[in-house]
Amino acid sequence: MNRKGYLLLVFILLISLSFRLYINYFIPITQQINLLVIFMGLANLILIFYIIQRLANYKIGLLTTLLYAISPWAAYLEVAASPYIILLTFLLVLYVGTQALNVSKKFSLMLAILVIVFFIYRLNQITIFSDVGLINAVNSFRGETNQTIFVPLSKVIENRYIYFSEHLLFNVLKQFTPATYFTNQVRLLGFSFASPIYVGLLIPFLFGLVKSIRSVPRSSITEVIAITALLMFPSILSKDSPDLSRLILISPVIFFVINSGISEFIINYKRKLFRFLLFFTLFMVILQFVTTISDIAVRESVRLQMFLNQK
Amino acid sequence: MKQFFVFLLLLTVLGGLFRFYHITKNPISLSIDEVAFGYNAFSILKTGRDEYGKFLPLTFKSTGDYKNPVPIYLMVPSIALFGLNEFSVRFPTALIATLSIPLFFLFFMEVTGSRAVSLVGVLLLTFSPWHIYYSRYVSDHLIAATLVILGVLCFLRMLKKGRWFWGVGSAVFLVLSMYTYYAERLFVPLLVLVLFLLKGRDLKVRFKQVVLFVTVCIIIASPLIFSIFFGSDRARAQMTWIGNDVEFVRNVVLNPLTNIPFLASDNLLLFYFGVRKYLNYFDPGFLFYSGLNMTKGGSYGLGVLYLFEIPFLILGIITLIKKKIQGRDLIITWILVGLIPASLTNNEQHPGRTFVILPMLIQISATGVVELFRFAKSHFNQNSIKLISALFFIIIVWNLMQAFLIYSVHFPRQKGEDFMEGTKETVEYVLANKDKYKEIVLDPYRGIEAPYIVSIPHMYILFYSQYDPATYQREEKIRPDGSFGFDKFTIRKIDWRTDRFKKDTLFVGSPWSLPEKDIKNDEILKRVYLSGGQPAFLIVSPD
Numbered sequence: 001m002n003r004k005g006y007l008l009l010v011f012i013l014l015i016s017l018s019f020r021l022y023i024n025y026f027i028p029i030t031q032q033i034n035l036l037v038i039f040m041g042l043a044n045l046i047l048i049f050y051i052i053q054r055l056a057n058y059k060i061g062l063l064t065t066l067l068y069a070i071s072p073w074a075a076y077l078e079v080a081a082s083p084y085i086i087l088l089t090f091l092l093v094l095y096v097g098t099q100a101l102n103v104s105k106k107f108s109l110m111l112a113i114l115v116i117v118f119f120i121y122r123l124n125q126i127t128i129f130s131d132v133g134l135i136n137a138v139n140s141f142r143g144e145t146n147q148t149i150f151v152p153l154s155k156v157i158e159n160r161y162i163y164f165s166e167h168l169l170f171n172v173l174k175q176f177t178p179a180t181y182f183t184n185q186v187r188l189l190g191f192s193f194a195s196p197i198y199v200g201l202l203i204p205f206l207f208g209l210v211k212s213i214r215s216v217p218r219s220s221i222t223e224v225i226a227i228t229a230l231l232m233f234p235s236i237l238s239k240d241s242p243d244l245s246r247l248i249l250i251s252p253v254i255f256f257v258i259n260s261g262i263s264e265f266i267i268n269y270k271r272k273l274f275r276f277l278l279f280f281t282l283f284m285v286i287l288q289f290v291t292t293i294s295d296i297a298v299r300e301s302v303r304l305q306m307f308l309n310q311k
Numbered sequence: 312m313k314q315f316f317v318f319l320l321l322l323t324v325l326g327g328l329f330r331f332y333h334i335t336k337n338p339i340s341l342s343i344d345e346v347a348f349g350y351n352a353f354s355i356l357k358t359g360r361d362e363y364g365k366f367l368p369l370t371f372k373s374t375g376d377y378k379n380p381v382p383i384y385l386m387v388p389s390i391a392l393f394g395l396n397e398f399s400v401r402f403p404t405a406l407i408a409t410l411s412i413p414l415f416f417l418f419f420m421e422v423t424g425s426r427a428v429s430l431v432g433v434l435l436l437t438f439s440p441w442h443i444y445y446s447r448y449v450s451d452h453l454i455a456a457t458l459v460i461l462g463v464l465c466f467l468r469m470l471k472k473g474r475w476f477w478g479v480g481s482a483v484f485l486v487l488s489m490y491t492y493y494a495e496r497l498f499v500p501l502l503v504l505v506l507f508l509l510k511g512r513d514l515k516v517r518f519k520q521v522v523l524f525v526t527v528c529i530i531i532a533s534p535l536i537f538s539i540f541f542g543s544d545r546a547r548a549q550m551t552w553i554g555n556d557v558e559f560v561r562n563v564v565l566n567p568l569t570n571i572p573f574l575a576s577d578n579l580l581l582f583y584f585g586v587r588k589y590l591n592y593f594d595p596g597f598l599f600y601s602g603l604n605m606t607k608g609g610s611y612g613l614g615v616l617y618l619f620e621i622p623f624l625i626l627g628i629i630t631l632i633k634k635k636i637q638g639r640d641l642i643i644t645w646i647l648v649g650l651i652p653a654s655l656t657n658n659e660q661h662p663g664r665t666f667v668i669l670p671m672l673i674q675i676s677a678t679g680v681v682e683l684f685r686f687a688k689s690h691f692n693q694n695s696i697k698l699i700s701a702l703f704f705i706i707i708v709w710n711l712m713q714a715f716l717i718y719s720v721h722f723p724r725q726k727g728e729d730f731m732e733g734t735k736e737t738v739e740y741v742l743a744n745k746d747k748y749k750e751i752v753l754d755p756y757r758g759i760e761a762p763y764i765v766s767i768p769h770m771y772i773l774f775y776s777q778y779d780p781a782t783y784q785r786e787e788k789i790r791p792d793g794s795f796g797f798d799k800f801t802i803r804k805i806d807w808r809t810d811r812f813k814k815d816t817l818f819v820g821s822p823w824s825l826p827e828k829d830i831k832n833d834e835i836l837k838r839v840y841l842s843g844g845q846p847a848f849l850i851v852s853p854d
Binding site: 001144145150158163178184200202287302 | 561562565579580583586587590591593594595596599611618621629633634698710713716718719720721722724725843
């Protein structure tokens with residue numbers, strides 16, 4: 001990477017810092033900004049850049065870092081001092097470390113599993129098993145069926161094990177809803193109306209995803225599924241799944257897929273459709289960024305207040 | 312060939328059974344829309360006019376929601392044949408749904424060109440919870456979607472065969488679907504545009520037929536277009552517009568705010584809100600768990616697809632991405648365009664507004680099933696295939712039994728109120744005892760947790776008494792005190808503090824307006840309960 005590249009990286013870090021301070025200025029999420037988490041957030045940016053530039057090239061690395069920096073997802077969590085930002089730092093350091101030390105893939109994966117399990121266990125974050133609503137639902141269903149002639153059928157079909165398995169499957173599937181990541185369907189920190197990732201990036205994401213499905217060799221499918229499952233694991237175990245705070249762990253992967261889509265647009269720049277898609281994406285992202293900035297200044301603190309009042 | 316036809320016939324008979332069995336008992340009662348549809352059809356049959364006295368209208372004002380004409384006119388022969396009752400009202404939808412099983416086969420064949428995919432698709436349709444649910448009560452969504460399928464089938468035939476009547480048929484069915492349900496008014500023009508783009512080359516060859524198609528479309532659609540832009544249909548569009556969504560209003564409009572910069576204006580945020588609604592239709596909760604809204608919010612019910620379809624759908628999507636199968640572009644664009652109308656309206660995910668995408672989702676699942684079999688055949692031995700099939704069979708049977716319990720046990724108990732359960736019972740009591748009272752007052756407000764449902768009890772009285780439409784049209788319905796009523800019936804909010812002194816009057820209302828603690832036991836003539844055990848109505852006459 002040349003000097004211009006390093007300057008750009010520093011510039012992106014400054015943008016990132018300004019965006020977080022801007023959010024903190026307009027929305028009183030915490031009494032005092034947690035500098036450690038903000039610092040971890042900046043470290044995450046550098047680590048993401050380092051990993052992506054090794055996997056692809058430094059231009060893609062810079063783009064990924066920029067998109068990560070200006071997206072509200074990590075920014076809000078950092079301002080709110082979410083512990084999952086720290087977990088993300090650990091995982092990124094782990095990845096870089098195992099790569100540098102040439103540790104085997106299996107060992108790296110085991111280590112990552114251990115870190116995540118230890119972290120969520122320490123924070124007592126496995127709430128899926130204590131979901132009272134689920135038990136109540138099963139009891140209510142059984143109670144209704146007991147008034148009919150279908151009691152034996154109900155014992156087989158409507159027991160807590162079946163419902164718990166369904167619930168778990170449901171939690172897994174919910175992580176794959178595009179509205180969770182690209183719109184405000186799941187509120188960031190429970191109150192925000194900002195999309196975690198700008199919706200304009202959905203098109204390059206889909207292109208990137210299709211490209212990945214087409215290009216990933218069959219032998220690597222298990223590996224990809226294992227990594228995805230691992231990073232989504234904390235959110236799957238949440239009662240309020242999908243949990244955007246926990247899903248931040250998968251965000252670098254999502255941004256990487258988005259950038260494979262964007263690089264597809266750039267490679268095929270001479271074709272009209274791709275040129276249009278590139279400019280359309282750029283336009284949409286800039287527009288939503290500016291809209292989000294304005295909305296943060298105008299409405300977000302009111303929403304936070306309404307959220308706190310409801311609580 | 313013979314076996315294949317027998318199989319299709321069997322599926323149609325089985326599908327008919329699922330759609331007609333106990334049709335008058337489940338859904339548990341006629342909904343507000345159903346009685347309104349039914350009485351207007353009865354009124355048309357007897358007088359040629361709707362409840363307001365309008366001659367053969369193209370939009371029925373009804374309860375102020377401006378109902379579409381096709382479902383009502385379709386009901387007229389059924390009511391003439393079976394009389395005005397639950398069966399005659401629900402019969403046309405169930406019949407169309409049953410007949411759509413072989414129709415879907417023809418459509419799937421035309422789109423994919425694969426008999427295997429089409430047969431599996433029809434099998435999935437026969438058991439589809441989405442299709443069965445909307446088949447069993449008056450569903451303008453289902454009728455409209457079937458008309459769209461017919462229209463597109465004719466359109467594709469027109470391009471293939473070049474006969475003029477396919478073009479005319481296509482235009483008639485497609486435009487009729489726009490007279491049947493609101494979502495089609497946006498979906499059909501977009502779909503036609505998509506078809507023109509996808510079949511551009513064929514259109515040049517069939518230029519004359521296409522001109523005829525467009526001409527017929529314009530001629531039949533012109534009254535509707537006029538009504539949308541200048542008439543009553545505009546009011547309906549404004550009522551359901553996404554900008555009126557409660558969540559949007561609560562989080563974006565924020566009344567006290569002034570001097571908002573353009574980039575944070577409501578309009579830009581409304582766009583993103585619409586995108587969110589659009590993407591939310593890909594939510595697995597909607598697709599596989601509770602999309603049909605047949606159980607209380609948050610608990611597990613039925614999605615628009617079965618749980619066992621998850622692997623098939625995923626495999627189908629991967630096949631669509633990896634292989635260039637016939638009809639791929641149409642399948643994808645159909646789904647993408649089909650979700651647009653629903654995304655522009657208020658309220659949460661609505662399975663009815665998106666019903667039109669059902670055929671394409673089924674096609675994707677069917678493609679997944681066929682691909683899975685192909686994959687298994689080439690990668691596993693016979694015994695492994697048998698084992699996998701047995702495993703799938705167990706999961707499918709378990710899933711179908713679960714759906715059966717939800718439909719037959721939980722749905723009536725948990726959603727009776729939404730279908731106005733109890734109203735028929737109260738109306739029958741009122742009609743039987745009508746002569747004993749000078750006035751009968753019915754409170755339109757009801758609800759288990761709060762009186763948040765505004766019903767139309769007068770329409771149930773008109774329906775179950777088969778009240779003469781000509782008399783009803785003539786009667787002055789707004790009373791001198793501003794209340795609404797006809798004959799002996801008055802529809803207004805009951806205030807028991809003052810109403811308790813009115814002699815020779817019968818009051819029908821929920822426990823919210825007739826609090827039991829304030830009423831003497833012998834004044835309560837009847838209590839009506841929901842299937843879930845909660846009190847729905849009290850029928851009271853003060854001493």
